[in-house]
Amino acid sequence: MPHPKKKILTVTEITEYCGCNKYKVKRYIARHNILPYSLTVRGLRKDVRQYELTPDMEEYLRTPTEPRGEAKNDAVKEAKRIADGWLTVQEIADKWNCSYMKALDILVTSHAKWKWEDGKPYQGRKLWKIPETLSRQPTVHKVPARISTKKDWIDSLPKIDGAQIKEMVLDERRGKKLVGKTVVVEMKGSGVVFTGKLEFYNMCQFFVRKNGVVNRYRHNEAKVLKEAK
Secondary structure, rough: OOOOOOOOEEEHHHHHHHOOOHHHHHHHHHOOOOOOOOOEEEEEEEEEEEEOOHHHHHHHHHOOOOOOOOHHHHHHHHHHHHOOOOOOHHHEEEHHHOOOHHHHHHHHHHHOEEHHHHOOOOOOOOOEEEOOOOOOOOOOOOOOOOOOOOHHHHHHOOOOOOHHHHHHHHHHHHHHHHOEEEEEEEEEOOOOOEEEEEEEOOOOEEEEEEEEEEEEEEEOOEEEEEEEE
């Protein structure tokens, strides 16, 4: 049999297709840290997020939820997590009514507190707390850098540690050009090399999506070597 065509749907369309409520869909998306597949337009609404409806996701959403004690405990645990202010990036993006990557960028540049859900590195979801002061408001768009024929501002960096700062800025520029592309990453010390989609990059850290999960790496932990061929 030929491979079935991918189902790319909005949250509302997924609920109608699978016969479940929006809460169940959004909870599945947040729990599995699923990023939007693409953006679309629905009526007057622009940039409506679309997700790939995988067989596993469809099976889960079509399965009736049984009122078990374990499910109730999970619901209580989730309610307490949210009440304590620990949210996923997607929940914060929904709260701010902005994109996932914009919410992530604001949290990172605002030095927001974060932790792993299960208390161990890379175990469970990464949870964030919205800081009192944000680097910029979610409604404010970044102003693109002006194209100028004048001398690059990087050449005006102070001589003290100027060379090191300049290398960091140039590396950040290199990394940002690779955002959205599949790159080769090397773990420093272990020599482990893997590929993944680069989601975010600055001079302090970068985020790589691998097997549907986005992980954060500091530059002293790993290095983006090049674009994967």
